[in-house]
Every structure is written in structure tokens, then in C-alpha cells.
Amino acid sequence: MIRLAALVMLVCAQAAIAQDRLVVFAAASLKEALDEYNTTFGTPVRAAYAASSALARQIEAGAPAQVFISADEEWMDYVERKSLLQPGTRRDVFANRLVWVVPAGRGTPADPLGALGPRDRLALADPQHVPAGKYARAALEKMGAWPGMAGRIAAAENVRGALALVARGECPLGVVYETDARAEPKVRIAGRIDPGLHPRIVYPAAAIRGAPPAALRYVAGLSRSPVFEKHGFARP
Numbered sequence: 004m005i006r007l008a009a010l011v012m013l014v015c016a017q018a019a020i021a022q023d024r025l026v027v028f029a030a031a032s033l034k035e036a037l038d039e040y041n042t043t044f045g046t047p048v049r050a051a052y053a054a055s056s057a058l059a060r061q062i063e064a065g066a067p068a069q070v071f072i073s074a075d076e077e078w079m080d081y082v083e084r085k086s087l088l089q090p091g092t093r094r095d096v097f098a099n100r101l102v103w104v105v106p107a108g109r110g111t112p113a114d115p116l117g118a119l120g121p122r123d124r125l126a127l128a129d130p131q132h133v134p135a136g137k138y139a140r141a142a143l144e145k146m147g148a149w150p151g152m153a154g155r156i157a158a159a160e161n162v163r164g165a166l167a168l169v170a171r172g173e174c175p176l177g178v179v180y181e182t183d184a185r186a187e188p189k190v191r192i193a194g195r196i197d198p199g200l201h202p203r204i205v206y207p208a209a210a211i212r213g214a215p216p217a218a219l220r221y222v223a224g225l226s227r228s229p230v231f232e233k234h235g236f237a238r239p
Contacts, residue, residue, distance in 0.1 A: 023047070024046070024047040024048060024049045025044075025046050025047070025048045025049070025069055025070065025215070025217050025218060025221060026048075026049050026051070026067055026068050026069045026070070027041075027048055027049070027050045027051070027068070027069070027070040027071075027072070027221070028050075028051050028053075028058040028061070028062060028066070028068040028070070028071050028072070029050055029051070029052055029058075029070075029071075029072040030052070030053075030054070030055045030058070030072060030073060030074035030134070030161075030162075030206065031052045031053055031054060031074075031161040031162055031163045032074055032099070032135065032161075032162050032163070032179075032180045032182060032183050033052070033072060033074075033097075033206070034050075034052050034163070034186075035186050035234055036182070036230055036231050036233075036234035036236060037050055037052075037072070038050065039230050039234075040224075040225070040228050040230045040231070043228070043230070044221060044224065045217075045220075046217045046220075046221075048221070051068075052163075053160075053161060054128065054129070054132070054133040054134075054160060054161035054162075055073040055074045055075060055078040055079075055133070055134050056078055056129075056132040056133055056134075057160075057161075058071065058073070058078075059071070059073065059078040059079075059081050059082050062082055062087055062211065063081075063082065063085055063087065068211050069210065069211050069214035069215065069217075069218045070208065070209070070210055070211065070214065070218050070221050070222060071088075071208070071209055071211060072096070072206055072207070072208040072225070073134070073206060073207055073208075074099075074134040074135065074162075074180075074204070074206055075134035075137070075138075075202075075204070075205070075206075076205060076207055077134070077137075078134065079093065079207040079209065082209075082211075083209075086212070087211055087212055088209045088210070088211065088212060089209065089210040089211060089212050089213070089214055089218070089219070092209045092210040092218075092219055092222055093207055093208070093209035094207065094208060094209070094222065094225075094226065095205045095206070095207050095239040096206055096207070096208045096222075096225040096226050096231075096238075096239070097205070097206040097225075097231055097236040097237065097238065097239070098203070098204055098205055098206070098236065098237040098238060098239045099180045099181060099182055099204045099206070099235075099236060099237070100180070100181050100195060100196070100198055100204060100237075101135075101138055101139060101142060101178055101179070101180065101181070101195070101196040101198075101201065101204070102178070102179065102180070102181045102184050102192045102193075102194065102195050102196065103115040103116075103176060103177070103178060103192070103193040103194045103195075103196065104166065104169050104176070104177045104178070104179055104183075104184045104187075104190040104191065104192060104193060105169065105175060105176055105177075105190065105191055105193045106169055106170065106172050106175065106189065106190060106191075107170075107188065107189050107190055107191050109175065109191075111191060111193045111194075112193060115176055115193045115194055116146075116148055116152075116176070118175075118176070119155075119175065119176055120175075123155070123174070123175050123176065124155050124156065124157040124174050125152055125155060125156055125157065125174065125176050125177065125178070126156075126157045126159060126165040126166075126168040126169050126173075126174035126176065126177030126178070127139045127140070127156050127157070127158060127159070127165050127177065127178055128158070128159050128160075128161055128162040128164065128165045128179075129158045129159065129160065129161075130156065130158065131158075133159075133160075133161055133162065134162075134204075135161075135162035135165070135178070135179060135180060136158065136159075136162075136165070138201040138202065138204055139178040139196075139201070141200065141201040141202060142178075142196050142197075142200035142201040145200040145201070146200065157173070157174050162179050162180060162183055163183065165177050165178070165179055166179045166183045166184070166187050166190065169189075169190050170187050170189035170190050171189075176193070177190075178196065180204070181195070181235055182234055182235040182236055185234070185235045186234070203239075205239050206236075208222045208225055209222060210222055226238075
């Protein structure tokens with residue numbers, strides 16, 4: 004399934020270039036906000052959304068992305084170490100925070116994690132590779148809860164997958180970005196996670212080496228557009 008998605012992403016990107024569109028690879032949590040931003044950008048944009056880890060590896064494999072927006076610094080660092088970024092274009096553009104989410108039809112427990120039943124699972128983005136899941140794992144480790152929860156994680160391919168597990172009622176609790184929770188009416192926020200429990204959540208953006216001038220304008224515009232605050236993102 005992952006390989007098929009990667010192939011589709013590559014084909015779409017190649018088709019976009021053929022149509023003189025700017026190709027943007029972006030973290031899944033940015034979808035609604037970035038789709039809106041793209042309508043205001045002068046050049047047509049084709050955006051591919053997935054976990055930052057998957058996008059970084061596709062760029063490494065030669066996918067013709069022209070802009071990369073990661074949900075953490077680590078995967079942008081990974082692409083930069085491969086000398087695939089256009090020098091001088093990297094900048095931190097957004098910040099976010101983690102929240103507990105429950106299905107919208109359920110009550111909001113005072114202690115979301117403590118309210119889990121013995122067979123209930125916690126929905127997270129893949130805590131081994133995906134930024135949202137890694138942030139959540141770091142917070143659970145600081146809480147001392149990870150050893151008891153490690154075998155009860157419903158790991159999704161990206162943060163939107165974790166959100167969907169809760170929205171469909173397949174998991175009674177999940178950890179996602181606050182912006183994701185705001186974008187999904189079938190969940191409600193049960194509490195915010197102390198940002199001191201995990202590394203700072205920052206989204207770096209950069210043009211890929213060889214990208215056209217439109218890519219530089221695109222990255223620069225991310226820091227100026229009011230669209231992202233409207234969708235709940237903060238500035239670093």
C-alpha cells in the first residue's frame with residue numbers, strides 16, 4: 004500500500020511538472036490550510052500530502068518535488084544532509100501543539116489516558132517515523148505512560164490516519180495536532196498536552212535544489228500569509 008501511494012505521488016508530481024505546475028510535498032496536517040494558500044498563489048500548484056518521513060524518502064529517491072514542508076526539523080535535516088535543498092531557502096514557517104481527541108459523541112474525560120479501558124487502543128501516527136507520533140511518544144515517555152501503552156498503540160501511516168481512527172470510533176482516544184482536531188467535526192478536543200513534554204513542534208519549509216524561482220516565492224509567502232493562523236497554526 005505504501006509503495007503504491009509512493010508511485011501515485013511520483014506520477015502525479017511528474018504530471019504536474021509537465022503542466023507547468025509547482026510541485027509541493029507537504030506534511031499531511033497542512034492539507035486544508037495549504038490548499039487554501041495554494042488558491043492565492045499566482046502559479047498553479049500541485050500538492051502531495053503524506054507523512055514527512057515518506058515525503059523525505061521520496062525526494063531522496065528522485066521524486067520531482069520543488070518545495071518540501073516537513074512537520075519536524077529531523078526530516079528536513081535528512082533531506083538537507085543529502086544536499087537536496089536549495090541553499091539559503093530553508094525557514095521555519097509554522098508551529099503547532101498536541102491534543103487528546105475523542106469521538107465527538109462521547110464525553111470529555113478529565114484524565115483522557117486514565118479513562119481508557121483495558122482493551123482500548125490509543126491512536127497515534129507511527130511513533131517510530133512520523134513526526135506527530137514521535138512527539139506523542141516523547142510526551143508519553145515524559146509522563147511515564149509509554150511502557151504501559153507501547154503495546155496498545157494503533158499506529159497510523161500519518162497524523163490524518165490517526166485522526167480518522169478516532170473520528171470513525173475505532174479508537175476512543177488519539178493524539179493529534181490541534182489543527183487536525185479543528186479540521187475534523189467528528190472528534191472533540193479532550194485536553195491539550197503540555198508542550199514542555201516533547202520537542203518543539205515546528206514546520207520548516209524549503210525549495211528543493213534546481214527548483215524554479217516560483218518555489219522561492221512560494222516558501223517566502225508561507226511566512227506572510229494570514230491563512231495559516233486562521234486554521235490554527237502559530238508562528239515559530
